[in-house]
Amino acid sequence: MxxxxxxxxxxxxxxxxxxxxxxxxxxxxxxxxxxxxxxIYDKNNDNIEFEILDVDIESLIHISNQNDLDNKKNSLINYxxxxxxxxxxxxxxxxxxxVDDRFDLSNLKSIDKITVSMKYDVESISYLFNPENxxxxxxxxxxxxxxxxxxxxxxxxxxxxxxxxxxxxxxxLVGLNNRPVIDDPDFGKIKLDLHEEFKFLESDSFxxxxxxxxxxxxxxxxxxxxxxxxxxxxxxxxxxGWTGILYSAIDNRISRxxxxxxxxxxxxxxxxxxxxxxxxxxxxxxxxANYLELYILDSHGEGRGLLQIFNKYDSCCFSGDIYLxxxxxxxxxxxxxxxxxxxxFIDDSHDxxxxxxxxxxxxxxxxxx
Numbered sequence: 270m271x272x273x274x275x276x277x278x279x280x281x282x283x284x285x286x287x288x289x290x291x292x293x294x295x296x297x298x299x300x301x302x303x304x305x306x307x308x309i310y311d312k313n314n315d316n317i318e319f320e321i322l323d324v325d326i327e328s329l330i331h332i333s334n335q336n337d338l339d340n341k342k343n344s345l346i347n348y349x350x351x352x353x354x355x356x357x358x359x360x361x362x363x364x365x366x367x368v369d370d371r372f373d374l375s376n377l378k379s380i381d382k383i384t385v386s387m388k389y390d391v392e393s394i395s396y397l398f399n400p401e402n403x404x405x406x407x408x409x410x411x412x413x414x415x416x417x418x419x420x421x422x423x424x425x426x427x428x429x430x431x432x433x434x435x436x437x438x439x440x441x442l443v444g445l446n447n448r449p450v451i452d453d454p455d456f457g458k459i460k461l462d463l464h465e466e467f468k469f470l471e472s473d474s475f476x477x478x479x480x481x482x483x484x485x486x487x488x489x490x491x492x493x494x495x496x497x498x499x500x501x502x503x504x505x506x507x508x509x510g511w512t513g514i515l516y517s518a519i520d521n522r523i524s525r526x527x528x529x530x531x532x533x534x535x536x537x538x539x540x541x542x543x544x545x546x547x548x549x550x551x552x553x554x555x556x557x558a559n560y561l562e563l564y565i566l567d568s569h570g571e572g573r574g575l576l577q578i579f580n581k582y583d584s585c586c587f588s589g590d591i592y593l594x595x596x597x598x599x600x601x602x603x604x605x606x607x608x609x610x611x612x613x614f615i616d617d618s619h620d621x622x623x624x625x626x627x628x629x630x631x632x633x634x635x636x637x638x
Contacts, residue, residue: 320539321591326598329534330561338569338606341558345519348557349478355486355519361386363491369396371419374426376400383436383491385484389470391461393484394445395438397492398425404432405499406636407492409485409523412437413507413531414546415622417444424504427629434498436488440464440508441480464547481548482516489522500524500572502636505531506624507585511549517575518558518566526567527632529578529624530587534560534595542586561595564611568603574610576635578628581615585622590615 332338346355362384369380381397396418408428412418418425418437425435442448442461450460451470459469467477492498502525505513510531517526535555538544558566567575579592596613603611612635618627 321594322536322539324536326534326561326595329559330565330598330602332562332565332602332606335606338566341562341566342519344557345515345554348554349476349482349519351474351476356483357490358487359494360384360487360491367396372396372398372422372425374398374422374429376402376429376432383488385487387480387483388475389451389461390447390449391441391480392447392449393438393441393480395436395484395488397488398429398435398437400429400432400434402432403434405497406433407496407498407501408433408435409501409503409505409513410435410437411485411503411505411509411512412439412444413505413509413511414440414443415507419444421506424506424624424629428504431633436492438484438509438512440512441467467547478515478548478551478554481512482519485512485516486520489520493522503527504624504632505529507531507622508546508548511545514560514563514567514575517573518563521570521573523567524572524574525636526573526575527578527635528575529628530580530583530585530622531577532560533587533592537591537594545586561599564599565602565606568599568611569606569609571608573608574612574635576612576614576632578614578616578624578631580619580622580625581617582620583622584620 332341343353347353350356360383364382366379367382372380378399378401381399383395383397385393387393410418410421410424412421416439418439421437425437428435439446441464448461450458452458453469456469459466461467467480470477489501501522503513503517503523504527505511506529508531510528513526513528514532517523532549533543544550564575577592579587579590581590582588592613593615596611600611603609614628614631616625616628619625
């Protein structure tokens, strides 16, 4: 009896180990299971979950010429900073050649730590990763709500290996960034842990949307002064992908923008997981420029372009391929306005909320063209 019990335990452990290895290392029968899952997904794909609302997409776009583009951009800047221009100050601190043992990267020469302090003592900490033989092009990598940009270590390594410098950010209140306590005269003390709590700081003279984009402006001010990069390019995942959409609309210093699982127009957000956080659905902001118009602002200009990437089987949000619905309209609008490009890529190679190897290759090819 004892031998039989040990035999059963051995068989159970063997199957568990095999299943674990299949899921983690994608060994047999991972591919077969993945194909079956995809087949089931395609057959039952979002007829119930997703409802594509019947809208006249072109009627939502109020951009016809350069003047409209300039007005949209200037209105966004004015809303975010209550000023006619973005801030022109330098970071509060830049610590060069720091050591962070979490980033044991190949082809890495040094890491610089950039600290930007903003209103109500909200801070942003970013890292500038310098490769051994830089190609004079910068990748701004922006992590989403998952946490610190250590979650983007694979992305950082991929582009460091290709000799790109990488400037990595986390979202406000996330990762290395602080979570201060504010003392409001009407509400008392509030610890800022969630983006939703930013609404308590909103006023006629201050917008908390600045927390998402000001650290990037200020960091690029520093790079403009101290480096000679030939191009700035933006890659963001999830909330970082959203950040790229907004930021590239207000700063023409950004050449190429790659937003992965970051946003969609409101009419395609019919399930809760796609609706997004506070910053993704603030009416006052998106009445100035809705998502379709932001995509045009990101795409327009000499050497500029936006590539949206959606993971077809994303485990988090923005899954499916319904986003192809607006691609030809945005692409045609960008072409009619002159220079620039807009594309959508549907990544069907995996079922995670991430930037895949396949998407890395797509991005790199676009960067090098």
